[in-house]
Every structure is written in structure tokens, then in C-alpha cells.
Amino acid sequence: MRLRIFTEPQQGASYDTLLAVAKAAEDLGFDAFFRSDHYVKMGDVSGLPGPTDAWITLGALARETSRIRLGTLMTAATFRYPGPLAISVAQVDQMSGGRVDLGIGTGWFEEEHAAYGIPFPSLGERFERLEEQLQILTGLWRTPDGETFDFEGRHYTLKDSPALPKPARPEGPPILIGGFGAKRTPRIAAEHADEYNVPFAQVDDTAAAFGRVRKAVEERGRTRPMVYSAAQVVCCGRDEAEIGRRAAAIGREVDELRENGLCGTPAEILEKIGKFGDVGAECLYLQILDLSDINHLELIAFEVLNKL
Structure with missing residues (x-):
């Protein structure tokens, strides 16, 4: 089981705060540092100093870290055109020496689109755009040097693209798809993803979602492996106090967190991690909401990560 740190900086975090968390995560032995891709806060928090751009952040962190993987849960397909996104991700991947993972989804938070003038089409159209973006991203990255890439879809058209720059690996960075959809999500994951992620669900619901994707993988005769992962908010302490x-500190109740996340003593959290492992999770994203509490990361590293 790999443990990755997952942050929500739209809730309030400067780049310096994110850098401190990323460097601590690397030093403590976590597998990756991930961040959300949002432009507006959620819930009753200040959100100050305001949003930071996901790929600008990861590009900077690529030069400030040396081992830890870097990625998004999830970049919204509504935020960027696929060609410029392919350039950004490939550049950050090169800057990091091939340590980037691209989590990408349809986009869902209408308020942030309205706040920054981003079109927010229907869910059906957002899924269509996501699929076209995935075809374009992988097509651009995998086009041989010296050749050009063309694409004509319903929403995007590319003509004679030089398909540059290239990411560090010829096949491109690993792609993560997540969500609970019963039909479109499993099919898209089976066709395009290297990893399928279930966010903030109970163990049984996570197992059911994994099962739908496994079925889609089998139906398509896919031979390359799929990584199955889950995201959970984490709240660890040595005692009840x-x-x-x-x-x-994160505005949550202990009983609710124990029910809906990884909450409790290190032993309790290890036990629940084991349950996710039993249903097939190979990687867990630990959502850290209080980014000022580096001691929390240290406790998880010493008493949970080191005992897996």
C-alpha cells in the first residue's frame, strides 16, 4: 500500500505553505504530493490568500523536490484547452524528471466557473469534452518526433500540431480517472486510465466501484494493468484529545470522521487501511485539510506509513 498526501489549497494556502507540506511529505517518505484543481473555496473557511493554479504550483515543486511524485486530483477538463494542457503537463513532467501523474475529470463545481468566467456546459457535454481531451493528450504525447498530430472531434480540432514538447516517458505521464459513475466512468477509465480512484467513500462502496471498473477492463480485453486507489480525509492522534x-481544526466531528474517513489512533487508521487493501486498493490519498500542522504528517509517517 502506497500513501500519498493530498491537499485542498483552495481552502486557504499560499505557495509557501504548499512547498512546506510537499517537502515534508518527501522527507517523511510518502509516495506523492497531490493537490486539487479548484479556484473557489468550499464551506465556511476564509480561503485566504486565494486560489493558486495547480500546474504552476506543480511546476515550481518539480524544481524544489527530487523524489516524490506530483499530481492533481483532479484537473478539470473545463478549465483548459487540451493542447495547452498537454504542453503544461509535459513541461512539468520534464522539469520533475518524469514524476508527474495527471488526474483529470469533467469538472463539477459550477460556482468556480461562474466566478472566473469559465463556461460550464451540461454534464453530458463535459463527459464528451473529457473523452476528447484524453484522446488529444495521449495522441500529442505519443506522436513520434518529427511527425504531426491531427484530431477532429465534436468539441476540439487540431491540425498539423508539432505535438511538442514531449513528456519524460514516451507513453506520457500516468492518467488517473475517478468517480462513482456506473456506466461512463468505468468505460472511460478502462479505455484511457492507468489508475482509477474512488474519492471519500465507505469501504463497501469503494469495492463496488472497483468492481464496475474491473468488469469494464475485462470486457475490453485490456492487457495493461490498472491501479486501484481511494482518497480519504485523515485525522490521526495519539489519544482522544x-x-x-x-x-x-478542520471543522469536523470525531464520530463523523471515524465513520467517513481515516480517523483515530494510528492503530485504528492502520486497521481501516487494511480494509481498503482487502478490497483491492493499492494506493491511498490522505486528504490533509490543516496544512499548518506538519506534526500531523510526522505522526502519520512514523506510526502509520512505517508500519504498513
């Missing part, structure tokens, strides 16, 4: 303090 420390657990309660950390829960209060």
Missing part, C-alpha cells in the same frame, strides 16, 4: 483537537 489529540484526535479531537485535529478534528476541530
Whole structure:
């Protein structure tokens, strides 16, 4: 089981804060540092100093770290045209020495689109755009040097693209697809993803979602492996007082977190991680909501990560 740190900087974090968390995650032995791709806060928080751009952040972190993988959960297909996104991701991948993972989804938070003038089409159209973007991204990255790439879809058309720059690996960075959809999501994951992620679900619901994607993989006769992962909010403490303090810091109740996340003592969290492993999760994204609490990362590293 690999453990990755997952942050939500739209809730309030400067680049310096994200850098501190990323460097701590690397030093403590976590597998990756991921961040959300959002432009507006959610819930009753200040959100100050305001949003930071996901790929600008990861490009900077690519030069400030040396081992840890870097990625998004999830870049919204509504935010960027696929050609410029392919350039950005390939450049960050090169800057990091091939340490990038691209999590990409349809986009879902209408308020942030309205706030920054981004079109927010229907869910059906967003899925169409996501599929075309995936075809374009992989097509651009995998076009041999010296050749050009063309694409004509319903929403995007590319003509004589030089398909540059290239990412560090010829096949491009690993692609993550996530969500609970019963039909479109499993099919898209089976066709395009290297990893399928289930966010913030109970173990049984996670197992069911994994099962739908496994079925889609089998139906398509896919031979390359699929990584199955889950994301969970984490709140770890040595005793009930420390657990309660950390829960209060993120505006959550301990009992609710124990039910809906990885909450409790290190032993409790290890036990629940084992349950996710039993249903096929190979990687867990630990959502860290209080980015000022580096001691939290240290506790998880020493008492959970080191005992897996």
C-alpha cells in the first residue's frame, strides 16, 4: 500500500505553505504530493490568500523536490484547452524528471466557473469534452518526433500540431480517472486510465466501484494493468484529545470522521487501511485539510506509513 498526501489549497494556502507540506511529505517518505484543481473555496473557511493554479504550483515543486511524485486530483477538463494542457503537463513532467501523474475529470463545481468566467456546459457535454481531451493528450504525447498530430472531434480540432514538447516517458505521464459513475466512468477509465480512484467513500462502496471498473477492463480485453486507489480525509492522534483537537481544526466531528474517513489512533487508521487493501486498493490519498500542522504528517509517517 502506497500513501500519498493530498491537499485542498483552495481552502486557504499560499505557495509557501504548499512547498512546506510537499517537502515534508518527501522527507517523511510518502509516495506523492497531490493537490486539487479548484479556484473557489468550499464551506465556511476564509480561503485566504486565494486560489493558486495547480500546474504552476506543480511546476515550481518539480524544481524544489527530487523524489516524490506530483499530481492533481483532479484537473478539470473545463478549465483548459487540451493542447495547452498537454504542453503544461509535459513541461512539468520534464522539469520533475518524469514524476508527474495527471488526474483529470469533467469538472463539477459550477460556482468556480461562474466566478472566473469559465463556461460550464451540461454534464453530458463535459463527459464528451473529457473523452476528447484524453484522446488529444495521449495522441500529442505519443506522436513520434518529427511527425504531426491531427484530431477532429465534436468539441476540439487540431491540425498539423508539432505535438511538442514531449513528456519524460514516451507513453506520457500516468492518467488517473475517478468517480462513482456506473456506466461512463468505468468505460472511460478502462479505455484511457492507468489508475482509477474512488474519492471519500465507505469501504463497501469503494469495492463496488472497483468492481464496475474491473468488469469494464475485462470486457475490453485490456492487457495493461490498472491501479486501484481511494482518497480519504485523515485525522490521526495519539489519544482522544489529540484526535479531537485535529478534528476541530478542520471543522469536523470525531464520530463523523471515524465513520467517513481515516480517523483515530494510528492503530485504528492502520486497521481501516487494511480494509481498503482487502478490497483491492493499492494506493491511498490522505486528504490533509490543516496544512499548518506538519506534526500531523510526522505522526502519520512514523506510526502509520512505517508500519504498513
